[in-house]
Structures are given as C-alpha cells and as structure tokens.
Amino acid sequence: MAVTLDQTIAHKQHTLLSKVFASQTFWVVIAVILACLFLSVATDSFATTKNLYNITRNVTFVAIVALGMTFVIITGGIDLSVGSVLCLCSMVLAVTMHAGYGIEIGIGAAIATALIIGAFNGVLIAYLGFPPFVVTLGMLSIARSLAMVASNNTVVFQFGPDHDKLLALGGGAWVFGIANPVLYMIVLAMITGFVLRWTKFGRHIFAIGGNEHAATLTGVPVRQIKVVVYMISALAAGLAGIIQTGWLGAVTTNLGNGMELQVIAATVIGGANLAGGMGTAFGAVVGAALIEVIRNSLGLLGINAFWQGVFIGGAILLAVLFDRIRNFRRND
Amino acid sequence: MGKIAASGRNWGERKAAAEPQAAKQGEARRLVAVLELTNISKHFGAIQAVNDVSLSIDAGQVVGLMGDNGAGKSTLVKMIAGNFPPSHGTMQMDGKELILHKPVEARQHGIEIVHQDLALCNNLTAAANVYLGRELRRGLGPLRILDYAAMYKRAGQIFAELKSETRPRDLVKQMSGGQRQAVAIARTMLSQAKIVLMDEPTAAISVRQVAEVLNLIRHLRDQGIAVVLISHRMPDVFDVADRVIVMRRGRKVADKTIASSSPEEVTGLITGAIEQV
Ligand SMILES: Nc1ncnc2c1ncn2[C@@H]1O[C@H](COP(=O)(O)OP(=O)(O)OP(=O)(O)O)[C@@H](O)[C@H]1O
Numbered sequence: 001m002a003v004t005l006d007q008t009i010a011h012k013q014h015t016l017l018s019k020v021f022a023s024q025t026f027w028v029v030i031a032v033i034l035a036c037l038f039l040s041v042a043t044d045s046f047a048t049t050k051n052l053y054n055i056t057r058n059v060t061f062v063a064i065v066a067l068g069m070t071f072v073i074i075t076g077g078i079d080l081s082v083g084s085v086l087c088l089c090s091m092v093l094a095v096t097m098h099a100g101y102g103i104e105i106g107i108g109a110a111i112a113t114a115l116i117i118g119a120f121n122g123v124l125i126a127y128l129g130f131p132p133f134v135v136t137l138g139m140l141s142i143a144r145s146l147a148m149v150a151s152n153n154t155v156v157f158q159f160g161p162d163h164d165k166l167l168a169l170g171g172g173a174w175v176f177g178i179a180n181p182v183l184y185m186i187v188l189a190m191i192t193g194f195v196l197r198w199t200k201f202g203r204h205i206f207a208i209g210g211n212e213h214a215a216t217l218t219g220v221p222v223r224q225i226k227v228v229v230y231m232i233s234a235l236a237a238g239l240a241g242i243i244q245t246g247w248l249g250a251v252t253t254n255l256g257n258g259m260e261l262q263v264i265a266a267t268v269i270g271g272a273n274l275a276g277g278m279g280t281a282f283g284a285v286v287g288a289a290l291i292e293v294i295r296n297s298l299g300l301l302g303i304n305a306f307w308q309g310v311f312i313g314g315a316i317l318l319a320v321l322f323d324r325i326r327n328f329r330r331n332d
Numbered sequence: 333m334g335k336i337a338a339s340g341r342n343w344g345e346r347k348a349a350a351e352p353q354a355a356k357q358g359e360a361r362r363l364v365a366v367l368e369l370t371n372i373s374k375h376f377g378a379i380q381a382v383n384d385v386s387l388s389i390d391a392g393q394v395v396g397l398m399g400d401n402g403a404g405k406s407t408l409v410k411m412i413a414g415n416f417p418p419s420h421g422t423m424q425m426d427g428k429e430l431i432l433h434k435p436v437e438a439r440q441h442g443i444e445i446v447h448q449d450l451a452l453c454n455n456l457t458a459a460a461n462v463y464l465g466r467e468l469r470r471g472l473g474p475l476r477i478l479d480y481a482a483m484y485k486r487a488g489q490i491f492a493e494l495k496s497e498t499r500p501r502d503l504v505k506q507m508s509g510g511q512r513q514a515v516a517i518a519r520t521m522l523s524q525a526k527i528v529l530m531d532e533p534t535a536a537i538s539v540r541q542v543a544e545v546l547n548l549i550r551h552l553r554d555q556g557i558a559v560v561l562i563s564h565r566m567p568d569v570f571d572v573a574d575r576v577i578v579m580r581r582g583r584k585v586a587d588k589t590i591a592s593s594s595p596e597e598v599t600g601l602i603t604g605a606i607e608q609v
C-alpha cells in the first residue's frame with residue numbers, strides 16, 4: 001500500500017519511550033539509583049536518615065544554582081560568577097540584618113544585588129559583545145571581593161531582630177518533615193521546567209542556543225533575552241545564598257568558593273550542552289544529585305578524599321561520552 | 333529607469349519621470365504600488381552594500397532580483413524585512429511610509445521573508461522553526477502556554493500544501509536540504525502576506541522541488557501577493573518573474589519586464605559587460 005504524503009507528515013518518528021531511553025538524563029537517573037542501591041547494601045551508614053538528610057541538603061544548593069545556570073548554558077553562554085554572587089548575596093543579607101533591619105529588607109537587598117549583578121553581566125555580554133567567559137570571570141573576582149569589603153572579611157553569625165526567622169527559613173522543615181531547602185529546590189525546578197518547555201521565553205532561549213543568527217533574523221529579541229538569562233542565573237545564586245545563610249546560621253567570605261565548577265558539572269552531567277541549545281531542569285537536579293552521591297560514597301567507602309576530583313571528573317566525561325556515542329549512532 | 337534610480341533626485345521628480353514609463357508598459361497599473369523604495373542606501377562601516385536604489389513593486393507581481401555575489405541583494409531584502417534600517421532613503425507600503433524597527437513589525441505589515449541561509453535552529457523541531465518568533469499560545473494572561481498541538485497541526489498542513497515530506501515533529505538537524513527549505517518557506521505561509529521576499533529559495537534543492545517552489549510562487553502571485561525572487565538561476569527567473577531587476581555593486585543597473593529582456597542581456601548586466609539599461 002502506498003504511503004500518502006499526509007501519512008508521512010503525520011508520522012511520529014519517536015515514541016515517548018524511545019525519547020526517554022535516548023536522553024542522557026535518564027541514564028544519569030539510573031546511575032544515581034544504582035549507586036544508592038549499591039551503597040545501601042555495601043555500607044551501613046549510607047541509608048541512614050541522617051546521611052540521606054545530609055545528601056539532599058548538599059544537593060539542593062548546587063541544584064538551585066544549576067537551575068539558573070541551565071538557562072545560561074542553553075543560550076550557549078556560561079556564568080562563572082555564581083559562586084561569588086552566592087557569597088555576596090549571603091553577605092548582603094547577613095550584613096543588612098546584622099545592622100538591625102528586618103528579614104524582608106535583608107532578603108530584598110540580597111535579591112536586588114543578584115539582579116543588578118546579573119543585569120550587569122547580561123548587558124556587557126548582550127549589548128557590548130563581551131565574551132560570557134570573560135565577563136563572568138571578572139565578576140567572579142569582583143563579587144567575592146565586594147563580599148569581603150561588605151563584611152570586612154569577618155564571619156557574620158548574628159542576624160539582628162529577625163535572626164530566628166532566617167534560621168527557620170533555611171533550617172526548618174515546614175512540610176512533611178522535608179528540609180526547607182529541598183522544598184525550595186523542588187519548587188524552583190518545577191518553575192524552571194515549566195518555563196523551558198511551555199513558554200515563548202523558554203522556546204526562544206533554545207532558539208538562541210541553536211542558532212543565534214537565525215533567532216535574530218526571525219525577530220527573537222535576542223539581546224533582551226540574554227540579559228534576562230544572566231539575571232536569572234544570578235538570582236538563582238542569590239536565592240541559594242539566602243537559603244544557605246539560613247541553613248548554616250553563619251556566613252564567611254569563602255562561601256560558595258569554587259562552586260561554579262560543581263554547578264557547571266551538574267548541568268553538563270544532566271544533559272546540557274555547553275555549545276548551547278540543550279538542557280533541562282530535571283537534568284540539572286539529577287546531575288547535582290549524582291555529584292553529591294559520588295562525593296558522599298567516597299567518604300563512606302573510606303576512599304581518600306583526594307580522589308574526589310577524579311571521580312567527579314570521570315562522571316562528567318562519562319556523561320558526555322554517552323552523548324557522543326548516541327550521536328554517532330544517529331549519524332550513521 | 334535605471335538612470336532615474338541612480339540619479340538620486342527627489343521624490344516628486346522621480347514619480348513624474350516614472351509616469352510615461354508606466355504608460356509604456358501598457359498595463360492596468362494600480363494607483364499605489366504595494367511596496368515602493370526611494371533612494372535606499374545601506375552601508376556597513378566603509379562598505380556600501382546598497383547604493384541609492386529605488387524601485388516599486390505592484391501587488392501580484394513577481395520580481396526577479398539578480399546580481400553577482402556581494403551585489404547587495406540580501407542586504408536590500410533584509411531592510412524590507414525589518415532586519416536592519418536603511419542608512420538613507422525611505423520605504424512606502426500601500427502609499428504610507430514604512431518604518432521598521434524589527435522583523436516582527438515587517439510581518440505585521442504583511443512582509444514575509446525566506447532568508448538565504450534559511451535561518452533555522454537545528455536543535456528545534458520543524459514546527460518550532462516555522463513558528464519561531466510568533467509562537468501560538470493558549471490560556472489566559474501571564475499563564476499563556478505554547479500550543480504545541482495547534483502548531484504541529486498547522487505546520488503539517490502547510491507542508492502538505494508544499495507537497496513536502498516534512499514531519500513537523502522532527503528536529504531540523506536531521507533534515508535534508510529540501511526539507512529545510514520547506515521549513516523556511518512554510519514560515520511565509522503562516523499569515524496572509526502582501527509581499528514575500530525569497531532569498532535564493534531554490535539553491536541546493538532537487539529539480540522536482542524547484543518546480544514546487546516555482547509553482548508556489550505562481551500560486552502566491554495569483555492571490556495578488558507580490559513576490560521578490562532572488563536567484564542566481566536564470567531559468568527560474570525567466571520562468572516565473574514578470575520583471576527582472578539587476579544589481580551590481582550595490583546599485584540598481586536594470587529594471588525591465590521579462591518580455592523586454594533576455595538571459596543574455598541580464599548576464600551582461602550582472603557581469604558588467606553591459607553597463608546599464
Ligand atoms: N552585516 C554586515 N556587516 C558588514 N558587511 C555586510 C553585512 N551584510 C552584508 N555585508 C556586505 O555587503 C555586501 C553585500 O552583501 P549581500 O549579502 O547583500 O550580497 P548578495 O547580493 O546577497 O550576495 P550573494 O549572492 O552572495 O548572496 C557584501 O560586500 C557584504 O560583505
């Protein structure tokens with residue numbers, strides 16, 4: 001029987017299942033589950049409430065920042081300043097509250113700081129054509145330095161009249177005994193996923209990463225979107241900073257030091273492509289989880305902590321290798 | 333006509349001078365052209381890409397725009413499509429001044445374009461590319477979400493009209509040259525256009541698909557849509573165009589009816605063997 005044109009056009013090449021199997025995120029989830037199962041059997045200390053609580057908490061901060069980074073990476077950019085921005089925002093919050101202002105003002109100031117930094121990065125990149133790597137590398141240095149200036153390089157651990165509120169915000173467990181940071185992460189991941197898949201803004205972000213020139217020609221407001229994307233990344237770092245401040249109950253100027261690399265690693269392991277055009281919210285969270293499970297397991301298995309970098313680096317390479325292999329097969 | 337365009341006189345003089353020429357064509361000429369360019373120039377720094385070009389296009393007219401590489405053809409149509417503003421000169425649509433700041437505004441005026449490099453995003457589906465920049469949404473207010481189903485459906489219908497075996501859900505990455513071309517052309521069919529600009533739509537596609545594109549151009553013409561066809565392929569232009577405009581080094585060197593020209597003459601004009609007509 002001849003296939004009509006209409007049938008060809010209506011044909012779906014991929015079923016839902018084949019799409020799932022083809023996604024890097026799926027295999028990372030499998031890896032996380034297998035690692036958890038293995039560790040539960042191999043050690044007594046992994047599947048304890050306390051350890052799981054620790055893991056989930058550690059995952060959240062990297063994951064929240066990675067969600068913001070995902071936007072940037074999908075457009076084909078990079079934001080190296082997130083660790084320093086996290087620190088600066090924490091410090092702004094801490095110093096403001098320490099000076100006697102309420103928690104609303106503290107959080108407001110921290111968020112405003114994040115948005116201004118993000119807008120600054122974005123304008124230099126989108127309107128003045130600076131390379132993202134250079135701009136955010138500069139900001140990495142500037143933001144941390146400002147954090148030191150703001151606090152005179154001291155540890156802040158007293159947050160004024162709303163001290164307890166802040167600690168409850170970050171350290172509490174308001175719903176079903178789930179740690180608050182985890183709740184924030186879940187909510188933010190859902191918002192991110194929604195924006196990426198269901199909004200015009202999300203669609204345009206992918207278009208910019210796929211072919212910026214084409215996006216410009218077809219009338220996508222590329223520059224504005226790029227500025228917003230860097231603002232989102234800084235905002236995510238700022239939010240993570242606020243939550244982490246509440247969680248830790250103290251801020252030092254080396255908070256978030258080197259975090260940018262973990263965050264980028266998480267997004268890449270989760271299936272984002274540094275060349276742009278690819279990435280998911282779920283992937284960012286799963287990527288962060290895999291990194292944390294690896295770190296945690298090394299400790300529990302009694303492997304020298306110096307090996308951590310090798311395992312995390314290996315995970316990055318493996319994840320990308322999977323992607324390469326799939327591409328080879330598709331191109332044959 | 334070519335001389336008039338090149339001489340940069342003011343609008344009134346130019347129009348007066350154009351009148352006898354219009355009469356000579358002996359056609360029932362509409363009172364206002366759908367698109368009228370007056371002394372349009374564009375320079376990129378020191379490069380004068382388009383130099384003092386004036387032309388007018390009527391509804392339902394197919395104009396072939398020819399010229400050597402770098403002659404300024406793409407630059408000219410990009411200005412009409414709102415990709416960047418002219419350095420000098422004015423554009424008019426249906427007798428009213430046309431000032432475009434961005435491509436969206438051109439589309440709102442009924443100007444559609446197929447870009448030379450097709451301007452496609454490989455990481456998106458065919459339907460997403462067709463609707464890029466004017467995505468369909470459903471729902472209310474700030475919670476309006478992308479209407480995937482409607483976009484797949486309409487894109488599929490357009491591909492069927494184009495007789496192209498292109499699946500709306502496929503990624504453009506995996507598509508053949510002809511399918512990619514179909515995606516780019518499908519964009520121009522989303523809304524009722526007044527003028528469609530096609531920048532080498534028949535480059536790199538099969539003979540059968542070239543015929544389809546030419547048929548599509550005739551179809552647009554019959555609906556009263558003006559088409560500007562940029563092409564290096566002489567047979568295509570002489571097949572569908574009513575008029576041919578030749579550009580050389582940014583200037584318009586010829587603007588005549590197909591009936592009054594010949595491939596030899598156009599070749600001479602493109603290469604510069606014939607200076608101007
Ligand atoms: N964005 C730009 N910036 C600088 N120069 C440009 C730009 N776009 C075009 N040019 C220059 O303007 C001139 C005309 O280019 P254009 O693309 O309009 O030529 P064309 O007639 O379309 O050629 P082709 O047949 O090769 O497509 C060329 O010299 C080109 O290098």
Ligand SMILES: [Mg+2]
Nearest residue numbers: 405406407448
């Ligand atoms: Mg061109």
